[in-house]
Amino acid sequence: MSGDSTPRAFCVFIEPAPYITRLGEELSGRWPAPVETWFITRTLTQAWERSLEQSGGRVLPKGTLAAAATLWRELRRKRPGVVFVAGWSHPVIIAVIIMSRLLGAKVISMSDTHISTSRGLRAAAKRTVMRLIDRFTPAGSRQSQYLRDQGILPDRIFVARMTVDVSAATAFLSQERLRRRREVREALGVAEDAPVFLYVGRLEPVKGPDLLLAAFNREEVSKSARLIVVGDGTMRGKIEAAARADPRIVSRGRLEGPALWAQFASADVLVVPSRSESWGLVVNEALVAGLTVIVADCAGCIGDLIQDEVNGLIFPTHSVEALGSALARLSHGPALRTFLKGNAAATIADWTTEAWAGNILAAWRDSLSDRQPGLQDAT
Numbered sequence: 001m002s003g004d005s006t007p008r009a010f011c012v013f014i015e016p017a018p019y020i021t022r023l024g025e026e027l028s029g030r031w032p033a034p035v036e037t038w039f040i041t042r043t044l045t046q047a048w049e050r051s052l053e054q055s056g057g058r059v060l061p062k063g064t065l066a067a068a069a070t071l072w073r074e075l076r077r078k079r080p081g082v083v084f085v086a087g088w089s090h091p092v093i094i095a096v097i098i099m100s101r102l103l104g105a106k107v108i109s110m111s112d113t114h115i116s117t118s119r120g121l122r123a124a125a126k127r128t129v130m131r132l133i134d135r136f137t138p139a140g141s142r143q144s145q146y147l148r149d150q151g152i153l154p155d156r157i158f159v160a161r162m163t164v165d166v167s168a169a170t171a172f173l174s175q176e177r178l179r180r181r182r183e184v185r186e187a188l189g190v191a192e193d194a195p196v197f198l199y200v201g202r203l204e205p206v207k208g209p210d211l212l213l214a215a216f217n218r219e220e221v222s223k224s225a226r227l228i229v230v231g232d233g234t235m236r237g238k239i240e241a242a243a244r245a246d247p248r249i250v251s252r253g254r255l256e257g258p259a260l261w262a263q264f265a266s267a268d269v270l271v272v273p274s275r276s277e278s279w280g281l282v283v284n285e286a287l288v289a290g291l292t293v294i295v296a297d298c299a300g301c302i303g304d305l306i307q308d309e310v311n312g313l314i315f316p317t318h319s320v321e322a323l324g325s326a327l328a329r330l331s332h333g334p335a336l337r338t339f340l341k342g343n344a345a346a347t348i349a350d351w352t353t354e355a356w357a358g359n360i361l362a363a364w365r366d367s368l369s370d371r372q373p374g375l376q377d378a379t
Contacts, residue, residue: 006032007081010105012038012071012085012093016042036074038071039060041062072099081106083105088109108135109137110138112162136363143159158363165353176262181266183266188228195224197226197269197294197327198228201231201272203231203232203233206276207274208275215324218324220324220325239251264289273296275317277298287305292330305351309340
């Protein structure tokens with residue numbers, strides 16, 4: 001596909017999270033034609049102002065009708081051949097999918113969905129929208145299986161291997177890991193071989209920080225263990241109260257950049273106690289940092305990134321008892337921690353943004369080679 005014949009591309013994402021803006025940079029740099037990026041909101045899960053400024057993308061006006069009108073105007077004016085969207089369920093994304101097909105563009109969707117509770121008319125509506133999508137780029141294997149279960153043909157599925165900026169994180173940690181680990185642990189007053197658990201995420205019930213607190217307080221967990229909690233949200237007050245009551249718990253608030261990576265460097269085990277977790281990108285980050293992971297079995301990254309007893313431990317979602325047992329095993333088992341951590345680097349080595357973008361671009365190119373008619377030409 002030559003540069004002269006390559007159509008422009010149009011991306012519509014939910015929010016400018018750093019991993020998304022980094023993906024956008026890679027797609028723009030490798031696609032021979034212009035790639036335009038829009039975001040539905042600037043702050044859905046967190047404040048991403050700095051990431052937005054660096055992305056070169058634009059934020060749509062608030063409200064579904066206003067956002068759809070803006071996109072319709074831009075789509076008609078720019079006439080992209082490829083439209084890349086986040087999922088298929090947000091009202092604005094549904095509008096983009098329909099408008100793109102009306103204009104004859106190929107629609108490619110990225111998604112981390114691996115389970116759905118949709119039933120009846122809602123499920124039927126979802127399948128109708130999915131039939132308008134030309135290619136799918138699911139995050140991993142569980143997401144790919146979900147699409148096949150929805151009736152999507154395998155040749156329309158390109159497993160993308162969603163990830164974080166592995167290269168940047170590796171570069172930082174290769175220079176700073178030992179110093180940052182020593183500094184944080186000295187501040188905590190713990191020895192090099194003491195077990196340090198880490199939680200990174202939104203402090204909301206769906207992410208399960210309360211489950212982690214309950215499990216960490218179980219008698220079988222070593223009293224020499226420490227728990228670092230990084231994040232913000234409606235449960236932050238509860239976390240800070242727990243930290244005041246128990247000197248083994250440290251609340252860091254929301255961190256990013258070098259300050260966040262310093263916490264990863266200091267820890268041994270990331271804990272993901274979520275009640276629901278489509279993927280769990282923090283797992284990617286932990287593996288980059290050489291940590292082992294304790295993760296609830298609802299997480300979509302299981303199978304691709306975490307193998308039970310190989311590079312992490314998997315426990316039944318919602319089970320404080322099982323989570324406590326996993327914490328106890330690793331808090332009392334330095335040899336097990338070392339073994340599981342030793343497999344982290346090999347797991348994540350190929351999960352780079354460059355590879356992720358390459359898999360997505362393969363789906364873009366394949367869709368353009370498909371001569372099936374667009375919606376406007378269908379009989």
